[in-house]
Amino acid sequence: MTTKIAFIGAGSVVFTQGLLADLFAFDELRDVHIALHDIDADRLATAEGAARHIADHLGASPLITAHAERRAALDGADFVINIIQVGMRDATRTDFDVPARYGIRQTIGDTLGIGGIFRALRTFPVLRALGEDIAAVCPDAWLLNYTNPMAMNVQYLTQATGLTRVVGLCHSVYWTMRDLSALLNVPYEEITYRAAGVNHQAWVLRFEHEGQDLYPRLDALIAEDPQLRRRVRVDMYRRLGHYPTETSEHSAEYVPWYLHHAEEIERLRLPVGAYLGIVDENIAAYEKTRAALADGVPLPVEGTMEYAPQIIHSVTTGTPRTVYGNVPNHGLITNLPASGTVEVPCLVDGSGVQPTRAGELPPQLAALNRTYLSMNDLVVRAALEDEPRHIRHAAMTDPATAAALPVEQIWSLCDDMVRAHGDALQPSLRAVLGT
Incomplete structure (x- = not known):
């Protein structure tokens, strides 16, 4: 059966692109099913376009699907990559x-302090709903979490949802x-x-x-x-x-x-206040990606050496x-x-x-x-x-x-x-x- 990887928060387009480049660098993962989900329709469409471009550029032949509804993306997934940011820049x-x-x-x-506390508190309700969806439609999936605050989110996921296949990366x-x-x-x-x-x-x-x-x-x-x-x-x-x-x-x-x-x-x-500048840079990078796709301009495709693709490769092979x-x-x-x-x-x-x-x-x-x-x-x-x-x-x-x-x-x-x-x-x- 084809390995299915669900990206939750795929509208984090720059990070999604790096993970996809890492995944498609493995010969054994070039025909996986990539299921993209985001609550922002424009970002989801941009992520889908970027995913198709990266696959073509690297000669991969995955099945790429985009889903406004989270459970549809998760249904039957073997791996779930969580990269949501609740509330975004505001x-x-x-x-x-x-x-x-x-x-x-x-x-x-984003980790401790007042910022970390409230970043966690506004993320927890989404994590609970995500955990319920995983339990319902892909209970054996590995949940690979990138969303900060990492330690609080992993503790909450394991204690609030009962999921056991959770790893923060x-x-x-x-x-x-x-x-x-x-x-x-x-x-x-x-x-x-x-x-x-x-x-x-x-x-x-x-x-x-x-x-x-x-x-x-x-x-x-x-x-x-x-x-x-x-x-x-x-x-x-x-x-x-x-x-x-x-x-x-x-x-x-x-x-x-x-x-x-x-x-x-x-x-x-x-x-x-450095992170505010980083957030603005990320938004600018997203806008640049969206414009490049609209103009048909080739996007840079670079691997990131992230752990999630390595884990997926090791578990599947x-x-x-x-x-x-x-x-x-x-x-x-x-x-x-x-x-x-x-x-x-x-x-x-x-x-x-x-x-x-x-x-x-x-x-x-x-x-x-x-x-x-x-x-x-x-x-x-x-x-x-x-x-x-x-x-x-x-x-x-x-x-x-x-x-x-x-x-x-x-x-x-x-x-x-x-x-x-x-x-x-x-x-x-x-x-x-x-x-």
Whole structure:
């Protein structure tokens, strides 16, 4: 039977194009069924046109279908790739503008902090409906989630829907190791590494070349280069002893030490509000793609080395691989909460995705990850238990928010965010509680 892959949120056209180029690069996946779904008709049509162009360009012969109705896209799917962004640019701007009135600085705002909390809360209702549809029409499918906030979304999906074949995918570990290899002028293909932690705050626990630890070489390079020391992730590495697997822009938001202090923003060159520019760039890229298709101008087709196509290839062909996945902890990292979502190496082959046990993290790393997971748990509990107070408890627990605001203002900010996001939240969470 033909493998069917459903793209939910396919109107994220640039990302969809990269994933399709990766898929069609595998000979065994050149005749799959690609089922595209998006709630925006124009974006869906653009995604379909781009998919057909990429298939033609790469000499693939997939069956490509486009569906305004989600269940039709999911029906009989073997794999579901979730790339939705609920609320798009307007909701993202709200996530920045309202906290900014309280003096909250954010760079990306999609994982922790006020931005991460409300991005999760407006995504959860869609995830619940998606889970119900999968259970009804493709219960054996693997759900490969790219939508942020990754760890909260995976925890919610597994606890609210009962789905077990859920893996969250992020490219941060892969690109961190590519970048470190280039920094040390060592071929990526020759290094050995192992990382573990939580999404956007995992840690490089092992980094070797030909059996030799590469951390001393990295230390020497940092000592010689003052510009390297002006990066948040390098600053964290120097103090914590293990390199974090996410960019400085992301990493600054998950701790209380940087964004609350103007001198640290200057020292570490932190681009406050950077994600708003990225959103605008993504919209411009979409418009360029739509115009190119309308004019019949060839589109650039580039692979992205993402994990989802690799997983699909391994499961369908039995080819063994190791990828990094975000999965329920269940003893994988022994000094982190069992209910949380952790990022660990996963073995993939014909039997599926099998997370590997990382054991115990160094205590200083686990301490930071536990705070992260505690905040995540409160957000998920807010939705599962219909408890709006937990939204405020999560904001109080968040390190960057707690560093910037007294508790009364945290509650007021949450009230303003609830008002601003309105109908995107489940009804039980729309209450304005005051202080």
